[in-house]
Amino acid sequence: xxxxxxxxxxxxxxxxxxxxxxxxxxxxxxxxxxxxxxxxxxxxxxxxxxxxxxxxxxxxxxxxxxxxxxxxxxxxxxxxxxxxxxxxxxxxxxxxxxxxxxxxxxxxxxxxxxxxxxxxxxxxxxxxxxxxxxxxxxxxxxxxxxxxxxxxxxxxxxxxxxxxxxxxxxxxxxxxxxxxxxxxxxxxxxxxxxxxxxxxxxxxxxxxxxxxxxxxxxxxxxxxxxxxxxxxxxxxxxxxxxxxxxxxxxxxxxxxxxxxxxxxxxxxxxxxxxxxxxxxxxxxxxxxxxxxxxxxxxxxxxxxxxxxxxxxxxxxxxxxxxxxxxxxxxxxxxxxxxxxxxxxxxxxxxxxxxxxxxxxxxxxxxxxxxxxxxxxxxxxxxxxxxxxxxxxxxxxxxxxxxxxxxxxxxxxxxxx
Numbered sequence: 001x002x003x004x005x006x007x008x009x010x011x012x013x014x015x016x017x018x019x020x021x022x023x024x025x026x027x028x029x030x031x032x033x034x035x036x037x038x039x040x041x042x043x044x045x046x047x048x049x050x051x052x053x054x055x056x057x058x059x060x061x062x063x064x065x066x067x068x069x070x071x072x073x074x075x076x077x078x079x080x081x082x083x084x085x086x087x088x089x090x091x092x093x094x095x096x097x098x099x100x101x102x103x104x105x106x107x108x109x110x111x112x113x114x115x116x117x118x119x120x121x122x123x124x125x126x127x128x129x130x131x132x133x134x135x136x137x138x139x140x141x142x143x144x145x146x147x148x149x150x151x152x153x154x155x156x157x158x159x160x161x162x163x164x165x166x167x168x169x170x171x172x173x174x175x176x177x178x179x180x181x182x183x184x185x186x187x188x189x190x191x192x193x194x195x196x197x198x199x200x201x202x203x204x205x206x207x208x209x210x211x212x213x214x215x216x217x218x219x220x221x222x223x224x225x226x227x228x229x230x231x232x233x234x235x236x237x238x239x240x241x242x243x244x245x246x247x248x249x250x251x252x253x254x255x256x257x258x259x260x261x262x263x264x265x266x267x268x269x270x271x272x273x274x275x276x277x278x279x280x281x282x283x284x285x286x287x288x289x290x291x292x293x294x295x296x297x298x299x300x301x302x303x304x305x306x307x308x309x310x311x312x313x314x315x316x317x318x319x320x321x322x323x324x325x326x327x328x329x330x331x332x333x334x335x336x337x338x339x340x341x342x343x344x345x346x347x348x349x350x351x352x353x354x355x356x357x358x359x360x361x362x363x364x365x366x367x368x369x370x371x372x373x374x375x376x377x378x379x380x381x382x383x384x385x386x387x388x389x390x391x392x393x394x395x396x397x398x399x400x401x402x403x404x405x406x407x408x409x410x411x412x413x414x415x416x
């Protein structure tokens with residue numbers, strides 16, 4: 001069975017282009033090239049990593065279902081699917097809420113909130129480490145007896161539903177905002193304004209937020225500031241996924257007693273041991289001093305990055321499509337090539353000079369991988385015509401890189 005994301009990917013991009021066109025028409029563009037490349041790139045990386053970790057989540061769920069299910073729920077009954085959709089949303093609510101209230105879970109979830117824009121590309125900005133603990137929150141469904149196939153499908157429905165609510169182009173929707181997850185109440189969820197923090201967790205329904213006191217309406221007249229308190233200030237997918245883990249580990253090492261070393265991981269985000277505060281103090285956060293991360297780039301470099309990412313996106317979808325037919329070694333090699341390319345592209349879009357050399361090497365490595373794909377991808381080799389086209393584009397890319405990087409850097413990246 002073909003990975004459903006392969007079918008969804010063109011729809012995601014088409015809707016992003018529609019939102020972009022609508023924003024231009026309204027003179028309310030919400031896209032920046034660098035931020036968009038970063039967000040979608042994190043989505044690609046999440047899907048690539050997910051190919052190697054999905055059996056972990058589904059495997060544990062299936063094991064518990066086989067040995068601890070209280071009821072034998074029929075897989076072909078409509079009411080089982082309806083109840084499963086409701087149950088999944090309930091479990092998701094608590095995973096999502098704890099992802100904002102427990103440090104170790106926030107370390108995984110923070111990826112999704114680190115964009116300082118809010119648009120459909122933000123929806124694709126997903127974690128690559130969430131699989132480590134997220135499975136715990138769905139085990140109640142296995143114990144009740146929802147079959148694994150039902151669990152997987154309703155999870156996909158829940159995930160896909162949440163795509164459309166990541167936009168500023170759709171306003172308030174009246175009663176709908178009170179009942180369902182919507183652009184209005186999810187904008188609140190992504191804000192770093194005081195009233196927005198830790199609110200509106202529902203994936204599809206606002207029922208759980210109303211029941212457990214976490215619902216709040218979007219305020220008229222108060223502009224929402226997106227992003228996280230303690231800016232990421234990077235386009236690196238590696239840093240986006242690991243920076244909070246690194247901060248927690250540092251505070252754990254600075255703590256002077258075992259109780260605080262443990263509490264670092266399970267307390268709410270922002271909590272720090274007294275010893276860590278004394279040894280490595282942080283300034284108080286002032287939202288009034290917030291400025292979007294926007295490093296100076298050579299003229300044309302943002303556009304170059306977008307063009308390169310378009311190619312990587314196609315390769316990412318190609319990998320998702322052919323992965324079942326690949327050997328483990330070929331899959332791992334393809335995944336590392338994609339992950340490394342996204343990392344290099346992130347550094348390049350930060351204007352870091354040493355990444356220019358790395359980008360040149362990346363283009364040469366990618367050319368070699370494509371040129372010899374019939375050896376390491378067999379029987380899923382790239383067609384010869386596509387090889388020639390890709391190699392020609394890579395040669396043009398190397399020429400463009402050399403010309404662009406001779407230009408002086410300037411502040412401000414191009415809007416998408």
